[in-house]
Amino acid sequence: MKLFDASIYSARRQALSRAMGSGILFFPGSAEQAYNYKANTYPFRQDSSFLYYFGFAQPGLSGIIDADSGKSILVGDDADIEDVVWMGPQPAMSERIQQIGADASITTQALQGWLKGKTIHYLPQHHADRIFYLAELLGKSTDEVKSGHSMSLVHAVIKQRAHKAPEEIDQMEEALYITAAIHTQIRKSVAPGKYEAQIRGIAEGVAFANQARLSYQAICTIQGQTLHNNDYHRLLKEGDMLLCDIGAENSMYYAGDITRSYPVSPKFTPMQAEIYDLVLKAETESIEAAKAGVRYLDVHLGAARIITEGLKQIGLMKGDTDAAVAEGAHALFFPHGLGHMIGLDVHDMEGLGENNVGYDDTVARSKQFGTAYLRMARALEPGFVITVEPGIYFIPELIDMWEGEGKFRDFICYDKLAPYRNFTGIRIEDNVLVTQHGPVILGPPIPKTRQDVER
Amino acid sequence: MKLFDASIYSARRQALSRAMGSGILFFPGSAEQAYNYKANTYPFRQDSSFLYYFGFAQPGLSGIIDADSGKSILVGDDADIEDVVWMGPQPAMSERIQQIGADASITTQALQGWLKGKTIHYLPQHHADRIFYLAELLGKSTDEVKSGHSMSLVHAVIKQRAHKAPEEIDQMEEALYITAAIHTQIRKSVAPGKYEAQIRGIAEGVAFANQARLSYQAICTIQGQTLHNNDYHRLLKEGDMLLCDIGAENSMYYAGDITRSYPVSPKFTPMQAEIYDLVLKAETESIEAAKAGVRYLDVHLGAARIITEGLKQIGLMKGDTDAAVAEGAHALFFPHGLGHMIGLDVHDMEGLGENNVGYDDTVARSKQFGTAYLRMARALEPGFVITVEPGIYFIPELIDMWEGEGKFRDFICYDKLAPYRNFTGIRIEDNVLVTQHGPVILGPPIPKTRQDVER
Numbered sequence: 041m042k043l044f045d046a047s048i049y050s051a052r053r054q055a056l057s058r059a060m061g062s063g064i065l066f067f068p069g070s071a072e073q074a075y076n077y078k079a080n081t082y083p084f085r086q087d088s089s090f091l092y093y094f095g096f097a098q099p100g101l102s103g104i105i106d107a108d109s110g111k112s113i114l115v116g117d118d119a120d121i122e123d124v125v126w127m128g129p130q131p132a133m134s135e136r137i138q139q140i141g142a143d144a145s146i147t148t149q150a151l152q153g154w155l156k157g158k159t160i161h162y163l164p165q166h167h168a169d170r171i172f173y174l175a176e177l178l179g180k181s182t183d184e185v186k187s188g189h190s191m192s193l194v195h196a197v198i199k200q201r202a203h204k205a206p207e208e209i210d211q212m213e214e215a216l217y218i219t220a221a222i223h224t225q226i227r228k229s230v231a232p233g234k235y236e237a238q239i240r241g242i243a244e245g246v247a248f249a250n251q252a253r254l255s256y257q258a259i260c261t262i263q264g265q266t267l268h269n270n271d272y273h274r275l276l277k278e279g280d281m282l283l284c285d286i287g288a289e290n291s292m293y294y295a296g297d298i299t300r301s302y303p304v305s306p307k308f309t310p311m312q313a314e315i316y317d318l319v320l321k322a323e324t325e326s327i328e329a330a331k332a333g334v335r336y337l338d339v340h341l342g343a344a345r346i347i348t349e350g351l352k353q354i355g356l357m358k359g360d361t362d363a364a365v366a367e368g369a370h371a372l373f374f375p376h377g378l379g380h381m382i383g384l385d386v387h388d389m390e391g392l393g394e395n396n397v398g399y400d401d402t403v404a405r406s407k408q409f410g411t412a413y414l415r416m417a418r419a420l421e422p423g424f425v426i427t428v429e430p431g432i433y434f435i436p437e438l439i440d441m442w443e444g445e446g447k448f449r450d451f452i453c454y455d456k457l458a459p460y461r462n463f464t465g466i467r468i469e470d471n472v473l474v475t476q477h478g479p480v481i482l483g484p485p486i487p488k489t490r491q492d493v494e495r
Numbered sequence: 496m497k498l499f500d501a502s503i504y505s506a507r508r509q510a511l512s513r514a515m516g517s518g519i520l521f522f523p524g525s526a527e528q529a530y531n532y533k534a535n536t537y538p539f540r541q542d543s544s545f546l547y548y549f550g551f552a553q554p555g556l557s558g559i560i561d562a563d564s565g566k567s568i569l570v571g572d573d574a575d576i577e578d579v580v581w582m583g584p585q586p587a588m589s590e591r592i593q594q595i596g597a598d599a600s601i602t603t604q605a606l607q608g609w610l611k612g613k614t615i616h617y618l619p620q621h622h623a624d625r626i627f628y629l630a631e632l633l634g635k636s637t638d639e640v641k642s643g644h645s646m647s648l649v650h651a652v653i654k655q656r657a658h659k660a661p662e663e664i665d666q667m668e669e670a671l672y673i674t675a676a677i678h679t680q681i682r683k684s685v686a687p688g689k690y691e692a693q694i695r696g697i698a699e700g701v702a703f704a705n706q707a708r709l710s711y712q713a714i715c716t717i718q719g720q721t722l723h724n725n726d727y728h729r730l731l732k733e734g735d736m737l738l739c740d741i742g743a744e745n746s747m748y749y750a751g752d753i754t755r756s757y758p759v760s761p762k763f764t765p766m767q768a769e770i771y772d773l774v775l776k777a778e779t780e781s782i783e784a785a786k787a788g789v790r791y792l793d794v795h796l797g798a799a800r801i802i803t804e805g806l807k808q809i810g811l812m813k814g815d816t817d818a819a820v821a822e823g824a825h826a827l828f829f830p831h832g833l834g835h836m837i838g839l840d841v842h843d844m845e846g847l848g849e850n851n852v853g854y855d856d857t858v859a860r861s862k863q864f865g866t867a868y869l870r871m872a873r874a875l876e877p878g879f880v881i882t883v884e885p886g887i888y889f890i891p892e893l894i895d896m897w898e899g900e901g902k903f904r905d906f907i908c909y910d911k912l913a914p915y916r917n918f919t920g921i922r923i924e925d926n927v928l929v930t931q932h933g934p935v936i937l938g939p940p941i942p943k944t945r946q947d948v949e950r
Contacts, residue, residue: 073528074621075540076839077846080711082537083725085530124892125830128721166529168623172637182627182637241703248696251728256535266583270538273706375580384531391532437579 216483671938
């Protein structure tokens with residue numbers, strides 16, 4: 041159980057308290073989530089905003105910031121003997137409040153009375169059990185709770201969490217060191233005759249050995265054209281490519297999110313190499329373009345243009361590049377967004393609303409297939425950490441559908457796509473800190489040139 | 496995605512339909528569960544009763560058994576292009592119903608109309624989101640849904656799932672072969688200077704490599720006296736013992752649940768060896784006692800007597816063994832139950848109610864500390880699979896509390912316990928099939944004699 045210095049949590053809570061000005065800011069900690077029955081739980085994951093303001097990664101706690109008085113209160117109970125027998129000794133609440141610089145603690149039983157009659161702000165809840173909990177606690181209907189979250193609190197929290205402080209960058213660097221160790225081990229293990237699952241299992245092994253776990257369900261597949269492929273039953277064969285989108289969440293719950301695409305044979309085929317180099321060009325040039333003040337939507341569209349331009353040279357696209365991208369023809373091959381914010385959540389703060397995090401008054405969400413999936417579009421600011429993750433995929437079902445519909449015939453060379461039907465997909469991804477002096481790739485270098493990922 | 500033959504699911508549904516006689520038996524499949532926000536999900540786990548009757552391990556499906564007509568219906572939708580892009584191609588519903596021998600399928604949109612006006616039986620729901628789902632679907636309040644599950648369905652399902660068929664035993668054997676591979680790798684890896692987490696990480700690696708995962712959060716700790724210890728940050732030192740309670744869930748979601756206790760030094764100390772041999776004696780003799788017709792409560796109490804008798808010989812307990820066990824003095828050292836049913840759930844069917852599974856009219860649940868935790872007490876029947884998992888622990892906080900209260904002074908030699916304060920704990924566990932010809936340990940032999948776990 042690691043915590044920052046108490047002063048860091050105090051300062052974060054005070055900043056939020058000042059930003060809100062008044063009211064009670066209530067942060068219910070997460071509860072254990074059932075796997076196949078209530079007592080068999082998934083590994084516990086604390087709510088990220090609770091972690092940010094109150095630090096503790098255990099269930100059974102909640103936090104209050106009283107923006108009227110500026111004081112903060114930790115809600116929870118001291119362990120009894122049954123807790124000790126089953127869960128081991130726990131710090132007393134009096135010790136916990138010192139660890140995070142809170143002013144007081146109250147018991148879970150006293151909470152309802154304490155909140156009564158006050159103006160309560162809370163964030164949207166992503167676990168259904170917290171809806172029931174808040175309804176009972178606040179004496180509201182579940183419908184009232186679902187619609188009753190505080191938009192002023194949402195915006196204040198996003199404003200604060202979006203800018204990563206130096207101590208947070210340290211944690212993200214650590215998450216990426218562990219992530220790099222996972223990718224190194226994987227790169228050395230890829231070989232024909234192994235199953236995806238054998239490679240996949242390396243990730244948890246290395247994460248655990250580094251007191252970490254994974255920040256999301258790893259993608260480790262020779263069918264990378266399926267964007268969220270969480271199956272691992274396939275056999276690696278000569279000529280396949282293994283797409284690995286795997287990140288560690290370190291012991292303080294900061295996320296890494298790195299994608300590399302490896303040849304299963306020692307070298308890529310010429311066809312694979314050509315597409316690989318194009319994806320890498322889109323990735324490295326997009327990273328260079330990720331400067332403070334630039335809208336991330338424009339970086340995304342820039343990547344789409346690089347991909348379109350390259351596919352034109354290869355002979356798979358044609359026509360005017362700007363027009364193709366404006367109309368969305370590139371999305372046949374690059375059907376997702378260029379990236380998202382990352383921090384305590386791999387899609388940082390997504391539980392507070394994708395559009396609240398990634399969009400603002402200056403940029404509206406596209407409805408166009410492909411760009412519609414872009415989670416982060418607004419102007420970059422120093423302290424933002426984003427993923428940059430372009431890819432090129434050949435999705436047979438999508439190709440057939442679009443060709444059947446006669447879609448984008450002016451931009452897509454459907455007659456040239458037959459040799460690519462089983463190409464699968466390539467994605468390359470890094471995590472990038474926006475600074476006043478330009479973009480910085482976080483973590484150690486993780487091999488990504490074609491020469492470095494080939495054996 | 497593995498399934499049994501369609502005829503197996505048909506026969507199971509028909510048996511349940513006959514047992515219920517009438518009404519609509521509705522099995523909502525589980526939904527994805529949020530990790531730190533809605534779209535970042537934990538690995539999906541299908542509801543075990545849905546798996547038993549309808550087989551499919553994907554989200555988005557529900558099942559209906561119409562006990563009036565004897566027919567069964569699979570509820571779900573064919574994949575659209577967006578599903579294909581993100582999740583890959585999926586079997587059509589028409590194909591799915593053939594795979595499990597269902598009579599028809601209906602869409603999720605048609606479900607509400609189909610159910611309207613009918614008598615609906617459903618099981619208790621362990622995920623809060625399913626309460627909201629059923630409330631909307633059935634036009635009831637969430638309180639009505641919570642209290643409205645069908646006890647006749649609960650009892651009929653338990654009666655059926657409690658007796659494992661040969662094809663289920665095959666799956667449990669497979670889960671135990673994978674579990675054995677995990678323990679073998681761990682046994683070879685235990686050494687001073689390693690962290691618990693390094694050993695812990697082996698479990699997922701081996702599970703994944705065998706197309707499996709873990710059936711519960713592994714316990715892998717040098718502080719085994721904390722019964723549900725899910726921390727893995729400690730360093731293994733000479734003289735420590737590593738308690739590993741780890742089981743694989745195979746590709747058809749059957750669970751293994753095996754505990755072994757390893758010395759960190761090559762050999763146990765004499766003090767450890769003495770307690771180890773006593774736990775092993777309690778385990779092997781309890782397994783022999785697990786015969787059809789015997790109440791498992793009596794096997795549990797038999798283990799408590801073996802432990803009490805042994806601790807008397809070592810000089811840590813005294814007085815009359817039967818009286819000590821009847822009053823619960825043994826629970827200072829053996830504070831949990833001897834075991835539980837195991838199958839598709841590691842605590843099989845626990846979501847349907849512990850007492851419904853493990854107790855009946857002939858045996859009431861004890862309120863005594865220790866025996867109160869026993870999940871399975873009723874008479875064993877051929878086809879039951881149970882865990883047998885006695886342990887001996889020295890929990891300093893519990894010893895101090897009981898000694899301070901002057902509890903069981905006639906049975907416990909508190910003055911002899913000082914050398915054992917940091918002993919931690921030992922548990923040994925196997926999974927046992929009850930047959931007409933006696934108990935059978937499932938899976939391959941997993942080393943457990945002292946000589947075999949020492950190096």
